[in-house]
Every structure is written in C-alpha cells, then in structure tokens.
Amino acid sequence: MNAIDRTPADLLGSALAADPARPLVTFYDDATGERVELSVATFANWVAKTANYLQGDLGAEPGDRLALLLPAHWQTAVWLLACSAVGVVAEVGGDPAAADLVVAGPDRLAEARACSGERVALALRPLGGRFPQPPEGFADYAVEVPGQGDRFVPFVPVAADAVALVVAGEELTGAQVVDRARADAAAAGLPAAPRVLSGLPYDTWEGLSYGLYAPLAAGGSVVLCRHLGRLAEEAEEARETSEKITFRAPRAAG
Template identity: 80%
Template sequence: MNASDRTPADLLRSALAADPARPLVTFYDDATGERVELSVATFANWVAKTANLLQGDLAAGPGDRLALLLPAHWQTAVWLLACASVGVTAEVGGDPAGADLVVSGPDTLEVARACSGERVALALRPLGGRFPAPPAGFADYAVEVPSQGDRFAPFAPVDPDAAALRVEDVELTAAELVERARADAAAWGLEPGARLLSGLPYDTWEGLSAGLYAPLAAGASVVLCRNLDQLSPEGLTKRIESERVTDTRT
C-alpha cells in the first residue's frame, strides 16, 4: 500500500491498482452455508455503486452521519468503504434517531424507523438477494444498487481529517482510521498476500480492523466468518487449510 494513503478509499484505490484480481473479502455465514468471494475489483465495484447510491439517490455528503445497523457481513464492509468514499461518517450501531440516514439489516428495522432521514434496508440473503416484500418506509438495497454507476467520483474531496467512523463511542478521522489499521496490521504480522480469518463481530474496533481495515491496509485479504460458533473445531481446521489462512482473530 502507498504511504500517502490517508483515507480508507485511498487504500482501496491502491489495492485496485496493485492487483485487482486477488481476493479481498471471502465471506462465510455458518448459519446458512453461504460463501461469497470478492476480488478487489468486484468489491470496489460494489463500493462504487453503493457510493453512487449514497451520494446521488440518498443525497448524503461530507458531514452527514449514517447509523449502520448491520452485522459482520461482506455488504457491511461495502457500506463502510462507500461511506468513506463519500465522506459520510459511519456510526456502527449508532442511534438512528440522531443520524441523518440509517442502513439496517432485517433484524433491526423497528429500531431503524426512529431515523427521520433516508432509510435503507438489506435482506442479507445469499447472493445479495432482495426482500420478498420491501419493508415499509425503507429502500431495498438489493433493488436500488444494481442500476447505479460502476465508477464513482465524490462531489467534494474527502477530508482525511474529518470524522469517518464511530464505534464503541470512539470517533476516528479517516487518517486516524488508516493509521490504526496500519498499526494493527504490523502488530499482527500481516504482510501482502496474507489471509486473516476473523470471526469477530463488527461492533468493536478490533472486529472492524480484523474484518476489513487491517487486511486492506496491509495488501492482505480477510476470510470473514459470521456465526462461526456454529462451525465445529474440525470444520474450522478444514477452512483454515482450504482458504490458506495465515492468521486468525476469533
């Protein structure tokens, strides 16, 4: 990664320039048996489409706050990078009543209704499937995102010193986030090409770093596992071998 990268969006651009075909996020849901692998290029395309949705249809911009009510999931990782691309502050587990807009999974829709701004819902179904019936008062992400553009350019440059992420009542600027991700990558010994398996939830900095930011900062990739407690020890050993995992955070 480039030393000049100061935002998560910069890190993704550098990863795309270095090797667009390599895996970036491999997602497992051990409650459903789902497995999804996204290359850097595919992940970046999802981020671009989501950022266009966020900036265009949802009219969000720098300084806005988005309550992100989603579990550790590949689509959550996409939203985190989309927010960083636009300059929106992602508040993980944030209060919808105090947010400018909210993005919710299927289990937090009632809580998300407290947001008076734009509301987006994700079904979190395999292959990014839509809701059988759209939740009242929400835009269905799976319906809205496919038609968005494959390239993204922010209306205003993203300020590295502006708030980018809030988790566990700690707020980080984009530059602080990148520095913490780099420090974690160094502390965990992540090298370019490494494969980090994370079973940590996304409601802590450690979970977010292990499940996205540190591998991205290191030129590595993540095997992101949801409901890992439903996998047997033998199954975990087999996954570590088959996915060529070099480090684990569970």
C-alpha cells in the same frame, strides 16, 4: 498499500490499481452455509455503486451521519468503504434517531424507523438478494444499487482529517482509521499480503480492524465468518487450510 493513502477509500483504490483480480473479501455465514468471494475489482464495483447511490439518490453529503445497523457481513464492508468514499460518517450501531440516514439489516428494521431521514434496508440474503416484500418505509438496497454507476467521483474531495467512523463510542478520522489499521497489522505480525480469518463481530474496533481494515492496509484479504461458533473445531481447521489462511484473528470473548 501506498504510503500516501490517507483514507480507507484510498486504500481500496491502491488495492485496485495493484491487483484487481485477487480476492479481497470472502464471506461465510455458518448459519446458512453461504459463501461469497469478492475480488478487489468486484468489491470496488459494489463500493462505487453504493457510493453513487449514497451521494446521488440519498443526497448524502460529507459530514452526514449514517447509523449502520448491520452485522459483520460483506455488504457491511461495502457500506463502510462507500461512506469513506463520500465522506459520510459511518456510525456502527449508531442511534437512528440522531442520524441523518440509516442502513439496517432485517432484524433491526423496527429500531431503524426512529430515523427521520432516508432509510435503507438490506435483506442480507445470499448473493445480495432482495426482500421478498420490500419493508414499508425503507428502500431495498438490492433493488436500488445494481443500476448505479460503476465509477464514483465525490462531489467534494474527502478530507482525511474529518471524522469518518464511530465505533463503540469513539470517533476516528479517515487518517486515524488508516494509521490504526497499519499499526494493528504491524503489532499482530501480519505477514506480507496476509489472508486473515476473522469471526469477530463488527461492533468493536478490533472486529473492524481484523475483519476489514488491517488486511486491506497490509495488501491482503479477509475471510469474514459470521456465526463461526457453530462450526466444530475440525471444520474450522479445514476452512483455514482450504482458504490458505496465514493469520487468524483472536476469537471473540465468550
């Protein structure tokens, strides 16, 4: 973490400069048994490719609104940071009909068709796999992104005081996202370079903070678990031990 970082993309850049080989996002889907671990360098590479696709192929510009209809997932984290890099406003669970473009998972494609702009679909299959049959009216993320460039430079510098994120109806600038993430890390008592386990969804600030932004701001990493409630208590404890967890996010209500 660097004190001059003012956007989430800045935080990622500092993490990459400090230690590109360390883990950043480890993802579990406890409905399928999937586990994926991404180092800072690998995650940043996905972000760069996605940002190039967003800025180049999709023609997105700073201030454009992107409805992000995805669950807590490593590819969702990639899209959040790619939007920050380009200056696009990521509206988590946003209204596709009011958005300039939409990114949706396989269970929200019907809803996403309300967007009159560019539409991107994610299969959310293990290892970033593509759809067996591309959904009509959508670009398949897994087809379009791998060939994009590994380095990203925005056409226009991203302003830290511009709106970057909308979650649960609240708009946050890039600087506010960073400041809140740092404050959350301090308030929660995250240790140095924390390894945070989170089973929270991404539809609230708390879920986004524990599941991405606070660990990134604190120079640590996240073990992001989807469908964590399907695990027995003993299995959760075993995961915490095997993943060397140093902080556990609060459990989801209910």
